[in-house]
Amino acid sequence: MILPIVKYGHPVLRKKGARIETITAEILQLIRDMFETMEANHGVGLAAQQVGHALQLTVIDVTGSTDRPSTLELHGQPTDVSELMPLVLINPEVTPVGELVKGGEGCLSFPELYADIERPGTVDVKALNQTGQLIEFRCGGLLARAVQHETDHLNGLLFIDRMDKQTKLELKAELDALQAETKAELKQEKK
Numbered sequence: 001m002i003l004p005i006v007k008y009g010h011p012v013l014r015k016k017g018a019r020i021e022t023i024t025a026e027i028l029q030l031i032r033d034m035f036e037t038m039e040a041n042h043g044v045g046l047a048a049q050q051v052g053h054a055l056q057l058t059v060i061d062v063t064g065s066t067d068r069p070s071t072l073e074l075h076g077q078p079t080d081v082s083e084l085m086p087l088v089l090i091n092p093e094v095t096p097v098g099e100l101v102k103g104g105e106g107c108l109s110f111p112e113l114y115a116d117i118e119r120p121g122t123v124d125v126k127a128l129n130q131t132g133q134l135i136e137f138r139c140g141g142l143l144a145r146a147v148q149h150e151t152d153h154l155n156g157l158l159f160i161d162r163m164d165k166q167t168k169l170e171l172k173a174e175l176d177a178l179q180a181e182t183k184a185e186l187k188q189e190k191k
């Protein structure tokens with residue numbers, strides 16, 4: 001099922017996700033729905049918060065992004081990124097290892113808004129997958145950026161929090177308008 005995507009201004013986007021202790025049938029259904037929702041919206045990643053659930057759960061798939069390469073190391077061996085895709089991360093822990101790199105980012109909760117964000121170019125990732133198996137890998141390029149963007153969501157952080165002051169100032173009017181629109185919709189729903 002394609003789920004509605006929560007937009008900037010909705011309080012759930014600022015909630016830290018609860019750890020998932022048991023991968024229930026409901027969680028597995030949510031994972032399937034999140035993939036369907038992400039694909040329908042041509043996203044590279046989607047966090048549970050973006051479909052209204054404050055959980056430590058995100059889905060990622062960078063295989064469609066051939067113009068922005070990714071790197072992957074499994075057990076210290078360079079591996080084709082497609083081996084790991086589509087990727088489910090439950091309770092992820094991300095450790096930066098690389099130098100800071102600037103790159104373009106968008107977010108399905110901020111339609112039509114794009115900005116350059118500085119993040120570590122390489123990260124080590126430790127998480128559970130959908131079968132409860134521990135997965136560990138090192139990644140770079142777009143995958144490293146997606147992992148960090150999505151893991152931020154799980155902690156209630158948004159890419160606007162990582163923009164430089166100038167960029168955020170330039171986007172202020174758009175951000176304020178989106179926030180106001182979301183809040184008005186929420187008010188409408190409560191009636």
Ligand code: ZN
Binds near residue numbers: 106107108109149153
């Ligand atoms: Zn996002």
